[in-house]
Amino acid sequence: MEEWATELGLFVARLAILVLVVGLALAVIARMRGDGSERLRLRVEQLNDRREYRRRRLALAASEPSARKRLLKAFRRDDKAKNRRGGKEAPTARQTVWVLDFHGDIRASGTPRLAEEISAVLASAEKGDEAVLRLESAGGLVHAYGLAAAQVDRLREAGLTTTVCVDKVAASGGYLMACAADRLQAAPFAVIGSIGVVAQLPNLHRLLKRHDVDVELLTAGEYKRTLTVFGENTQEGRDKFQADLENTHRLFKSHVAERRPNLDIEAVATGEIWYGRDALTRNLVDALGTSEAYLVSRMDEARVISVRLEPRRSMGERFGMAVSYGVERSVDRLLERLDAGRWEKR
Known part of the structure; x- marks a missing residue:
């Protein structure tokens, strides 16, 4: 059973690689032949x-075979009547x-x-x-x-x-x-x-400092950079960044309150x-x-x-999408069968 599953997994992996290569080739050809604009x-x-x-x-x-002819005739009568009404009332x-x-x-x-x-x-x-x-x-x-x-x-x-x-x-x-x-x-x-605003970013300053790596950050303008990934952040920068978030939140609340005046905006604008x-x-x-x-x-x-x-x-592109969908469905069915087999053993 395990050997069969391994071979099937290798086959699916090879097929996926083949589809990826063919898809990339088709994408390159389409880009070379296209005019660069999206066709809609x-x-x-x-x-x-x-x-x-x-x-x-x-x-x-749902109807009996003997009643289907009557239904079809009724549908045709409805269509004719609809067309006549449409011609008069348009x-x-x-x-x-x-x-x-x-x-x-x-x-x-x-x-x-x-x-x-x-x-x-x-x-x-x-x-x-x-x-x-x-x-x-x-x-x-x-x-x-x-x-x-x-x-x-x-x-x-x-x-x-x-x-x-x-x-x-x-x-x-x-x-x-x-x-x-x-x-x-x-x-x-x-x-x-x-109804809220969130922002997060890592800071690697201490990690870089431990490895003797310096990062030079030069700005013109007091608040051009408040928080950075590599530089040393200051409390002043954090306060300014938080103030910017609060201002964005205020605009968000104002936008919602103008369009839904019956809403208690302060009660629901908590995120x-x-x-x-x-x-x-x-x-x-x-x-x-x-x-x-x-x-x-x-x-x-x-x-x-x-x-x-x-x-x-x-x-x-349509061929590539069809092949990709087929591979995806095959993998899903394989996983479903393996999962079903696990429960059957129990």
Whole structure:
């Protein structure tokens, strides 16, 4: 058993190395052939149609074989009637809900794409439309999430009703973005809050001094460097660094308080996090629920349209992603089998 597992592990390792080499080669070729700019395409999908398509598929699957023809005829009649109504009533006054997505990392690297998506929505949206942002972020750099929050502000400033839905987490910089909405909804166990600022860095001065290594740090400006990694830090520098953190925290609290005036900002701006249900009692969110449930409820009275900018991938990139996914799945299955075998022996 152990010999088999070892051989399989070696095979997976060789396969992973091969995939890495091929992927690097394809990346180099793509960079040489590309123009250096990211190629993006706008993907627009009406979620009402997708929901109706799936409903019909399930209805057919659950029906008796003898009833499927009747169902298909009924679907065709509905489609014809819908087309006739659309021709007579267009242009329709039905509200449109524009759906955007943001999954944030520490640098909020999806901000440029979100900005372009918002620009596209604002160019097409009409009075009375709604924008829904499905947001997932645990926060990150202050300036990066400040810019991302400013992009969300554009929706409200343009007169669109703005709803932010949080299924998993909107903490720190993520909450900085989320609080810009007219309505903020979170899943019952979504992580909300963390209205605070943190910074940490190591200092190697004593270690270097023990090995007779000197570091010269020259600055022009009293507070150009307050804390450093290699230099000797002073209490004055620490105090100034702490003052900068406090000032950033003050700006954070002011931003949240302006957008959520019913919030007791001093009570929640402690850096703590709360799950959705507790966040609701503290007015950090307006309602409990998942993004999927909210969008389904809106489909009964509005067109729900997903807007997303996606990169155009070459054939080589798609092949590399497929191979990488296959290797990842193989490793996961191997680990699952080994784990299952461990429990079976017991």
